[in-house]
Amino acid sequence: MTDDIRVELQLKITQLERYNKLLGDGLRQPEKQRALYDQMAQELKSVKSLLILQDRQLEAKLQAHTQELLAAQEELVRKEKLALLGQVADNVGHELRNPLGVINNAVYFLQAVLTDADETTKEYLGIIKSETEEAERIVSDLLDAVRTKAPRTETVHVAELIGQTLRRCQIPAAVSVKLDVPDALPAIQVDPVQMQQVLWNLITNGVEAMPQGGTLEIAASADEPTHSVRISIKDSGMGIAPAQQTRLFQPLFTTKARRVGLGLVVVKNLTQANGGNVEVWSEPGKGAVFTVVLPGSEAIAGTV
Ligand SMILES: Nc1ncnc2c1ncn2[C@@H]1O[C@H](COP(=O)(O)OP(=O)(O)O)[C@@H](O)[C@H]1O
Ligand SMILES: [Mg+2]
Incomplete structure (x- = not known):
């Protein structure tokens, strides 16, 4: 599109140069001179609007490129942070998974044997269970976030x-x-x-x-x-x-x-x-x- 405008601008400029030359070569009759001036004014007007159009298009292009650049930068920062997080998360995540699993099993066992425990004990066992599950979920998210397993489609x-x-x-x-x-x-x-x-x-x-x-x-x-x-x-x-x-x-x-x-x-x-x-x-x-x-x-x- 910008190329089209460029071609059109070139044509208009050539035209204006031709008119200019005609005037320079000495166009005697005033009516003809006036007509030529009018035509030149028209051409100049369209050159002006073409320039405005080109300006807008360039602006839009620049904006699109800036957006692309920002998105690319964002992705880069994301990848960098993930890599950093990965180094810590892999170790900590695996280390945490085992004790959390043990706690979960222990609570499961306690809930099974303490069927006639009082309500407060049951409530607290419930809290331990749901909080352990929450912690397990965080660890899973952490591990999933830093290394994505190949999908089994x-x-x-x-x-x-x-x-x-x-x-x-x-x-x-x-x-x-x-x-x-x-x-x-x-x-x-x-x-x-x-x-x-x-x-x-x-x-x-x-x-x-x-x-x-x-x-x-x-x-x-x-x-x-x-x-x-x-x-x-x-x-x-x-x-x-x-x-x-x-x-x-x-x-x-x-x-x-x-x-x-x-x-x-x-x-x-x-x-x-x-x-x-x-x-x-x-x-x-x-x-x-x-x-x-x-x-x-x-x-x-x-x-x-
Ligand atoms: N549907 C939503 N409506 C409003 N904010 C949201 C929504 N989804 C995500 N967010 C915002 O994005 C943040 C990151 O989401 P997420 O990565 O799932 O982390 P978390 O839920 O642990 O905060 C949230 O803390 C919240 O500010
Ligand atoms: Mg969330």
Whole structure:
């Protein structure tokens, strides 16, 4: 487009030079002179608007390049942080997993034998159990965030995937879940365990964004031209400030007191490992939508 403008500008300038030469060669009749001046004024006007147009296009190009550069830089920082985190996490994560497993088993045993314990004891055993599970989840997230295992892909039906994930999520009564998942969606080729982890994280974030309750909408649709399947999770929560949107996928970015900020790192890594992508839309006060775009079976077959 900018090239077209350049060619047109060149033509206009050549034309103006011709008129100028005609005037210089001494055009006697005043009417002809006036006509020529009028024409030159017209040409100058269009040169001016062409220059403005070119300016706008260059500006837009510059903005697009700047955006690309910023995104690339963001990704680089993310990778760097992950590498750093990886060195620590691998050791600590593995070391922590064993004692946590032992605690979990011990609580399981105590709960089994102390069936007639008083309510307070039962309550405290329950607390130990749920907190241990939480700690195990953090360790798993940490390990998943720093090294993504190769996906074990199989043919997965989106409705089943969403159903299985939802069964594992704790949805408070104040949150109503709306599903819009057509039966006729194409199957996808993904690792079901990894994709459940992705959806679990997004659903949990959505729920956590609505502490007073709200609506969580899970929708899936097929994109015919690209054969991809889009799964979106929309909440009616507090939304995300623009300044924070660029940091969402950075390791350890969290705005929550009792969280670690690895969920979206896991989401991004696992989605990318499964050939997909994550998109975010949010406006503060209007909730957020996280969309996972996954290649359908046909799209994958086409690339092999
Ligand atoms: N649906 C959402 N609505 C509002 N903020 C969100 C949402 N999902 C993620 N966030 C923001 O992104 C941050 C990072 O999310 P995540 O990586 O899952 O870490 P964590 O949940 O441990 O804080 C959250 O702390 C929160 O500030
Ligand atoms: Mg989270």
